[in-house]
Amino acid sequence: MLKSRSIVKYFYRHKHGKNHWSVVEKKIFTKDRALQNLDDFYTNVYGIRWKSMRLGLLSKQKYIAMVNNFGEDEKVSEMFERDGAINIRTLYEVTKRNLEDEMGKFYVDENYANNALGHDSKIDNIFQKKRSEEITGIYADKEHAENVEVPRLTEENDSDKESDDENEIMEDVKKFKRPLEQVMREDSAIDYSRIIDPNFVESALYEYVPATKIKGLEDFVPESEHYRYYSNSADFPLKVEMETEFSIPENLQMYTYEMGNITDFRIPYRTITAVSSHFLMNGSSILPPLALNLKPGDVIFDACAAPGGKSFLMLQTLLPKLLVSNDVMESRANKIRKLMQEFVYDFKSSWKNHRCVVREEDARITSEYASYDKVLVDVPCTTDRHSVNESDNNIFKPARIKERLRIPELQSQILSNCIRLLKPGGDLVYSTCSLSPIQNDGVIHMALSNVFKEHGISVTIKDLSMVMKPFQCIFKFEHPKGLKYGQMVLPYLPANFGPLYFCKMTRN
Secondary structure (H helix, E strand, C coil), rough: CCCCCCCCCCCCCCCCCCCCCHHHCCCCHHHHHHHHHHHHEEEEEEEHHHHHHHHHHCCCCCCEEEEEEEECHHHHHHEEEEEHCHHHHHHHHHHHHCCCCHHHCCCCCCCCHHHCCCCHHHHHHHHHHHHHHHHHHHHHCHHHHHCCCEEEEEEECCCCCCCHHHHHHHHHHHHHCHHHHHHHHHHCCCCCHHHHCCCCCCCCCEECCCCCCCCCCCCCCCHHHHHHHHHCCCCCCCCEEECCCCCCCCCCCEEEEECCCCCCCCCCCCCCCCEEEEEEEEHHHHHHHCCCCCCCCEEEEEEECCCCCHHHHHHHHHCCCCCEECCCCHHHHHHHHHHHHHHHHHHHHHHHHCCEEEEEEECCCCCCCCCCCEEEEEEECCCCHHHHHHCCCCCCCHHHHHHHHHHHHHHHHHHHHHHEEEEEEEEEEEECCCCCCHHHHHHHHHHHHHHHHHCCCEEEEECCCCHHHHHHHHHCEEHHHHHHCCCCECHHHHHHHEEEEEEEEEEE
8 A cells, every 4th residue: 555645845936146137137237327327417407418418428439540650650541541541630621721711700708607508507406406305315304304404525634624514413413312202202103013122222222313304414425515516606817718729740640530430440459669550549538638739848747647548649749848647546657657668669768757757646736836838637537438338447336425426626626736737828728528517617617716716826718619610520519608618529429439528728
C-alpha cells in the first residue's frame, strides 16, 4: 500500500540584478535628475525655445578639427580638404566680406546692460516661486510658514556668518518644540501605538518635534539661493565699446563641415614627429581664446585650463611669449600635461620653463597682480551637456547640492581676482559651458560690482556682436538683446555646438 505524501510548494519572487532592464528602467539616474532640474529652470527662462536647445543637448555634439602645427600640418590639411571639410579662417573671411555693408550698421545700445529681454523679472519670479515651495515644504502649517525665513546659503570658510545662521535656525526649531505632555494634550491625532515607553529610553521623549512642522534645517540647503546671485542693480561704472578688431591667426588651421553636415572627422594618428595629427574639440570652444585677439609677445594666464584644449589652441598660434596653464588640482593639471605631451613636440625638455608653464594654484588667490596681457577665465560650471548625458562626475548628484548652489559664488570669486591679474589695458575673456543667465551675465555683474567696491577697478565691456556675425554660418548664436554682457552659442541640431557663453572685457 502506497502512502500519499502532501507536497507543499513555496513561491519565491525572483529578483533581477541591478543591471536588468526592468530595474534600470525604474532607476532615477543623476543625469535624469539634471535634466529635470534644467527643464524646470530653462523652460521659465527660454520658453518654447528650450525644446530645440534640449534636443541639441541630448543629441551627439559636433566637433571641429584643429591641425597640429607640430606634426604633418600640410598633409593633414590636404586630407581634410579632400574629405570636404572647410577651413574656418577662409570661411570667416569670405562671409565677412559679404557682410561688410551690414556689419557697418552695428551700434551699441545705450541701455546695453539692461536689455536682457525680461530675464531679470523671469529669474526674480523663479526665485520667489522656489522660495515659496521650499517654505511650504518645510512647514505644513501655513500660519507658521508666512513668518518663516528660509536659511541662506553661506560660504564654508565664513564661520562667523555660518554660526549666526545656525543660531537663527535653532531659534526656529525651538518655536516648534513642545514637551510631550503638552503635545499629548493639544494634538488629538497622535498615533499612540508609536509612543516609546519612557522607562525604556528616558531621553527619547524629553522633547517631541512633530514631523509635519520641521525637517533637518541644519543640513537643509534652499534651492532658491541659487537664483539670488542674479542681480540687476548696477552700483559700478560701466562702459561698453563695440569690438572692431578681430582676426584668426595665420598659423591656426581649423576645419569644420557646413551647417547641417554631421560627418565625423577622421581619428587622429601619430605623425613622424611622434605627436598626434590633429585635435578634436567642441567647435564653440575656439571662440573664447580667439576673442582674446592674441598679439606677438603676449603673456597669457589661462586660469582654469584643464583639460587644456584652449591652452593648446593659443600655443598653436605661436604668438605668446609665455602661457601659464593653471588649474586648482594636481589631477587636473596632469590632464593639461598629458595633452601637451601628446600634441607638442618634445614638450618636457623644450617647452617647460620657456613658452608654456603648467601650474597648480587656486585662481581665487593667485597674486601676480597687473602681470598679464591676456587672461582666459573658463570657469567651472554646471556643464549642461555633460550633466544631461553622463551620470559620472555629475554636479547634480544629491551629495553635491551645496557645491552646485555655490557655483556662481565660486565663479565670481575667480573672475574678480583674475581681473586684478590684468595689466591696465589688458583683455580678459570669461566663459562657461552653461545656458544659465545666473552663471553667465549674473556672475559678471556680481564680479564687476565686487572688484570695483573692494579695489576700485573698472572695466570696459567689449561688444562682440559685430566681429562674431560672420560665424553665424557655423554657429547658432543667442540674440544679442537676450544677453546683458556677452555672446552665447546655443545647442542647435544642424550646428550642434555648445552651449558656450563668453564675454570680453578690458581693464581700464
